Structures are given as structure tokens and as C-alpha cells.
Amino acid sequence: MFAWTRPLPHSVANLTRIVTIILAVMLASRVLLQAQDTAVTNPLVSAYLIANGNANTMLAGGKLQITAYGTSEDVSVAPLTDSQGSAVTGWNTSNRAVAKISAIGHATAIGTGSANIGAVVGAMIVSPLTVTVEPSSASTAHKIPSNATSSGDLSGSDHWTWSHDSGTPGEAVGSSQYPVASPSLNGESREFYMSYAQKGGERFSLTFGQDPEATHFVYDAYLYLDDPTQLANLEMDINQVTSDGETVIYAVQCSGYSGAWEFSTIENNRPHWHSTSLSCSPRNLAANTWHHIQIASHRSSAGVVTYDWVNLDGTYKDINNATGNGAVALHWATGVLNVNFQLDGASESRGSIRIFADKVTVYYW
Numbered sequence: 552m553f554a555w556t557r558p559l560p561h562s563v564a565n566l567t568r569i570v571t572i573i574l575a576v577m578l579a580s581r582v583l584l585q586a587q588d589t590a591v592t593n594p595l596v597s598a599y600l601i602a603n604g605n606a607n608t609m610l611a612g613g614k615l616q617i618t619a620y621g622t623s624e625d626v627s628v629a630p631l632t633d634s635q636g637s638a639v640t641g642w643n644t645s646n647r648a649v650a651k652i653s654a655i656g657h658a659t660a661i662g663t664g665s666a667n668i669g670a671v672v673g674a675m676i677v678s679p680l681t682v683t684v685e686p687s688s689a690s691t692a693h694k695i696p697s698n699a700t701s702s703g704d705l706s707g708s709d710h711w712t713w714s715h716d717s718g719t720p721g722e723a724v725g726s727s728q729y730p731v732a733s734p735s736l737n738g739e740s741r742e743f744y745m746s747y748a749q750k751g752g753e754r755f756s757l758t759f760g761q762d763p764e765a766t767h768f769v770y771d772a773y774l775y776l777d778d779p780t781q782l783a784n785l786e787m788d789i790n791q792v793t794s795d796g797e798t799v800i801y802a803v804q805c806s807g808y809s810g811a812w813e814f815s816t817i818e819n820n821r822p823h824w825h826s827t828s829l830s831c832s833p834r835n836l837a838a839n840t841w842h843h844i845q846i847a848s849h850r851s852s853a854g855v856v857t858y859d860w861v862n863l864d865g866t867y868k869d870i871n872n873a874t875g876n877g878a879v880a881l882h883w884a885t886g887v888l889n890v891n892f893q894l895d896g897a898s899e900s901r902g903s904i905r906i907f908a909d910k911v912t913v914y915y916w
Contacts, residue, residue, distance in 0.1 A: 718752070
């Protein structure tokens with residue numbers, strides 16, 4: 552004999568289904584709110600990029616892993632990782648001819664120069680990382696020997712001074728500040744700024760050491776120009792007082808007037824500029840991009856200076872037939888080593904120039 556259960560009225564059954572749905576929605580909402588509470592408890596406030604080993608220089612053809620790090624509201628820092636190894640939702644590069652970047656942060660060096668690697672995490676734009684690509688190898692003649700003394704990065708020194716160069720026309724007023732977080736190669740660059748009139752020039756100088764005996768020098772710097780059209784000449788000098796009391800001047804400039812690298816000699820106690828066969832003009836330097844410049848020179852015991860080679864963004868070129876007297880009596884203290892960085896304005900009226908410098912180093916031996 553079968554037992555029958557009397558069916559519920561339709562109204563009661565519907566009510567039961569409605570209550571069940573409401574309870575399910577409430578439970579799902581509670582779970583969602585808990586997840587949201589967990590997500591916003593310590594939200595991300597900023598993010599930046601770091602390469603393996605804190606590297607920012609690559610050799611052509613090389614690869615480098617770049618990872619996004621985030622700073623949360625509680626100031627904790629951690630890599631932003633997911634199942635693919637990075638929480639970055641988009642990668643980009645400012646110069647595909649220099650470096651490309653994959654969907655998981657693998658940078659590949661394509662050609663020499665500098666590129667800004669950027670990323671996006673959700674709606675947040677990550678602070679970019681500047682990478683510089685250098686040739687896979689430099690010839691022995693262009694290498695700095697292992698026994699060379701390094702000045703260290705001079706851009707952070709507190710002893711920079713500046714003044715209008717009376718050898719230029721017009722007038723100029725300079726200023727400088729440090730540290731500047733962006734643009735920079737390592738978070739701390741130095742800004743050199745000049746406002747000028749009628750092609751005036753400003754010289755920025757730093758005394759950084761003592762060595763009356765060194766005979767070989769390499770001036771090494773990374774420079775970032777905001778408006779190269781404002782710059783007529785970019786001059787980079789080293790001064791050394793030798794043991795006989797003479798000041799030897801190693802001076803080179805990228806000249807917008809001759810369109811060439813120029814070197815200086817001392818004649819009748821005054822500097823004179825001479826053009827080389829190597830082309831260079833500040834106006835041809837890309838704006839808002841890091842440029843790597845190296846200038847090598849050496850002297851004889853009599854103060855005769857020979858200019859050896861120049862490197863611009865990984866392209867090394869020998870300087871030929873560039874020799875002359877570099878010694879002059881300035882009555883400075885024996886052994887003084889001094890570095891100059893000069894900006895000459897290009898406009899006949901008024902203008903301003905802003906350049907950022909990083910890793911400013913002098914090697915000598």
C-alpha cells in the first residue's frame with residue numbers, strides 16, 4: 552500500500568523557492584563583500600619596475616627579466632606576481648629599435664641606445680625603467696683598463712658650482728639640483744638648468760680629486776636633453792694640474808656651429824677650437840632620451856694632449872689628427888682634478904636649456 556504526500560499549495564511552494572533564492576543571494580553577497588574587504592584592506596598605492604640584479608645596462612642581443620614591484624598602503628613592498636610570474640596587464644617600450652619587451656617582462660636588446668620600459672598594473676601606470684643598450688663588445692683600444700681609477704658618480708656631489716662663461720656672448724644664469732627621481736637611470740640624477748640671452752653660455756664645474764701624475768682620461772656621462780634645439784654647443788672638459796704646476800686642459804665639445812666634434816688646444820695662453828672629421832650637433836640628439844657619451848684623451852709629459860676616441864650611444868669612433876698643446880699656467884694647486892660641463896645657448900634672443908646628468912664619472916690612469 553502506497554503512502555501519498557499531499558502536495559503543497561502553489562502559493563506556499565512559490566514562497567519557499569523565493570526564500571531559497573533570497574538566502575542564496577545573501578550568502579553570495581556576503582562572500583563577495585568579504586573578498587572586497589580583503590582586497591581593499593591594503594590597497595596598492597604605487598608600483599615600479601626592477602630588472603634582475605638591479606641592472607639597467609644591456610649588451611646588444613642580450614635579455615633581461617624585468618619585474619613589477621608594488622607599494623601598498625601599509626608601505627609594504629612586494630613583487631606583483633600571478634601564475635605567469637607578473638601581474639602586469641600591459642608592457643611597452645619607448646624605442647623598439649633599442650629594446651623590445653614581452654608579455655611577461657622579458658626585455659631583449661635590439662640596438663644601441665636607450666629606451667624606457669613601461670608597464671600598466673590594472674589602471675595604474677608603473678614608474679618606467681630606463682635601460683641602455685651597449686655594443687656586445689668594444690675593441691681593446693676603446694676599453695677602460697682595470698687599473699684605472701674611477702671618480703665614482705659625480706652627479707651627486709654637493710660641491711658643483713656654476714657661472715656665466717665670459718668667453719661666450721650675451722648673458723646666462725644657471726642652477727642645479729639633486730637628486731631628481733625622474734628622469735634618471737637609478738633614481739637620482741642631477742639637473743643642470745640655464746636661462747640665457749644672445750647665445751650666452753653657463754659653465755658647471757666640480758673639483759673632485761688630486762692626481763698630478765695620471766696621463767690618460769675618459770670622461771663618461773649619461774645625458775638627457777629636454778630641448779636640443781636650444782643648445783648650440785655641449786662642452787665637456789677635464790682639467791689637471793701636473794707636478795710642474797701647469798694646468799692641462801682636455802676639452803671637447805659637440806658643436807652645432809661646425810656640426811662636428813671639436814677639440815681645444817692652448818695657443819698664446821688662450822684656448823682655440825679645432826673641428827674633427829667626426830660629425831656631431833646637439834640639435835641631432837634625440838630629446839627626452841638618455842644619451843651615453845664617453846671621451847678619451849691622453850697627454851705627454853710636456854702637456855701635449857692627444858684626443859683618442861669618442862663614444863656616442865654605443866658607437867665608438869677614433870679621433871684622428873687631434874693633438875696639440877693643452878698646458879697653461881693658471882696657478883692652481885698641484886694635483887687638482889676638475890671637471891667642467893658647459894651649455895651654450897643657440898638663440899639670438901632668449902631661451903633656456905635643461906639637461907639631466909647621471910653616472911657622471913671620470914676614469915684616469
